[in-house]
Amino acid sequence: MSRNYRIAVIPGDGTGPEVIREGLKVLTAVSDKVGFDLELVPYDIGGERFLKTGETLPPSVLEEMKSVSAIYLGAIGHPEVKPGILEGGILLKIRFELDQYINLRPVKLYPGVWTPLKEKGPEEIDFVVVRENTEGLYVGIGGNFKKGTPDEVAVQLDVNTRKGVERCIRYAYEFAKKRGSPKKKLTLCAKTNVLTYAHDLWVRVFEEVGKEYPDVPRDYSHVDALCMWMVKSPEVFDCIVTNNMFGDIITDLGAMIQGGLGIAAGGNIHPKGVSMFEPIGGSSPKYAGKGMINPLAAIAAGGMMLDFLGEGGAAAAIEEAVKAVTGTKLKSLAAGKMGYTTTEVGDLVVEAL
Ligand code: IPM
Numbered sequence: 201m202s203r204n205y206r207i208a209v210i211p212g213d214g215t216g217p218e219v220i221r222e223g224l225k226v227l228t229a230v231s232d233k234v235g236f237d238l239e240l241v242p243y244d245i246g247g248e249r250f251l252k253t254g255e256t257l258p259p260s261v262l263e264e265m266k267s268v269s270a271i272y273l274g275a276i277g278h279p280e281v282k283p284g285i286l287e288g289g290i291l292l293k294i295r296f297e298l299d300q301y302i303n304l305r306p307v308k309l310y311p312g313v314w315t316p317l318k319e320k321g322p323e324e325i326d327f328v329v330v331r332e333n334t335e336g337l338y339v340g341i342g343g344n345f346k347k348g349t350p351d352e353v354a355v356q357l358d359v360n361t362r363k364g365v366e367r368c369i370r371y372a373y374e375f376a377k378k379r380g381s382p383k384k385k386l387t388l389c390a391k392t393n394v395l396t397y398a399h400d401l402w403v404r405v406f407e408e409v410g411k412e413y414p415d416v417p418r419d420y421s422h423v424d425a426l427c428m429w430m431v432k433s434p435e436v437f438d439c440i441v442t443n444n445m446f447g448d449i450i451t452d453l454g455a456m457i458q459g460g461l462g463i464a465a466g467g468n469i470h471p472k473g474v475s476m477f478e479p480i481g482g483s484s485p486k487y488a489g490k491g492m493i494n495p496l497a498a499i500a501a502g503g504m505m506l507d508f509l510g511e512g513g514a515a516a517a518i519e520e521a522v523k524a525v526t527g528t529k530l531k532s533l534a535a536g537k538m539g540y541t542t543t544e545v546g547d548l549v550v551e552a553l
C-alpha cells in the first residue's frame with residue numbers, strides 16, 4: 201500500500217484558513233512521526249474568489265479533485281454573498297459530483313469538556329450519525345409559481361431513491377458492526393407518521409438490509425422524539441442513520457451536547473472514492489482573523505481523514521492528543537474562551553502527540 205497521499209486543501213472562508221493551518225500543522229507532525237507522506241495541494245476557492253471573479257468551483261478544479269486521495273476543507277460561507285450560492289456552488293457541488301453519499305458525524309464528548317447536559321459525561325455521550333448526503337431536500341429540485349404575488353406557490357422536492365437509501369443504510373449497518381460498541385445498535389431516524397411515502401421506503405429498506413446484519417439490533421425513532429432523547433438520554437444511542445435534512449439538523453444538536461461547534465468534525469464519504477473532511481461549524485465571520493477560533497474540530501476532521509486513508513494509528517494518535525488537550529489544558533472550547541489562541545491550541549495538540 202502506498203503511504204503517499206495527495207490532499208486537496210480548501211481553506212475557504214472566514215475562520216477556515218486559521219483552523220486549516222492548525223489542522224495541517226498537526227497532520228504534518230503526525231505524518232513525520234508515523235512515517236507517511238502528505239502532498240498538499242492548496243485551492244483558493246470560496247467567497248473572496250467568487251466576489252472577485254464570479255467563479256464558485258471551476259470545472260478544472262472539480263476534475264483535479266477527482267484524482268486526489270482526499271479533500272480537506274475549512275469552511276464555505278461569506279457574509280457578502282447571498283445564501284445558497286457558495287453552499288450550492290461549492291460545498292454541495294463537491295458532495296454531489298464526487299458522490300459522497302455519506303456524511304459521517306461522530307458525537308463524542310471528550311474528557312474535560314463542558315456539556316449543557318447536566319449529569320452526563322463522556323460515558324453517556326458517544327454515538328455516530330450516518331447522514332445521507334446526496335439526496336433528499338438537498339437536490340435542489342423545485343420552483344416558484346406566481347412568485348412575489350399573494351398567490352405564490354413554492355415547491356421543493358424531497359427525493360429518496362431506492363439506491364440512495366439502500367447504500368446509506370447498508371453503510372450504516374456496516375459501520376455499526378465494525379464500530380462494535382458494547383451497546384451495539386442502529387437507530388433509524390425518520391418521520392413515518394407523516395412522511396408516509398418517502399419514509400415508508402426508508403423503513404422497508406432498513407428492515408430488509410437489517411436481515412443481513414442479525415448481530416446489529418435495530419431501533420426506530422421519529423426525528424422529533426429523537427431530539428428529545430438526544431438531550432434526555434444520549435446514552436441510548438450508538439449509531440443513527442437518517443436522511444440529509446434530518447441529519448443536518450440533529451448533528452447541530454449533537455455538536456452542542458459534545459461541547460460545541462469548536463470540536464464537531466465530519467466526513468463526506470464515498471467509501472471507494474474521493475472523500476472530504478471538514479469541521480462542521482462554518483466560517484464564523486465574526487471571529488475571522490482574530491486567533492480566537494477553536495481549531496480542534498478541524499484537527500479532528502484531519503484525524504477522520506487519516507482514518508479513512510487507512511492510517512488508523514495516526515488517527516488514533518490525533519484523537520488521544522485532542523483528548524489530552526481538552527482534558528488538561530483548555531478552559532473552554534468556545535471561541536475566545538479557550539485560554540489560548542488558535543495557534544497555541546494547534547501547538548498544544550502537536551506537543552501532546
Ligand atoms: C452542514 C452545513 C451545510 C448543510 C450547509 C452549509 C449547506 O450546514 O454541513 O451541515 O446543510 O449540509
Ligand code: MN
Nearest residue numbers: 448449452480
Ligand atoms: Mn449543518
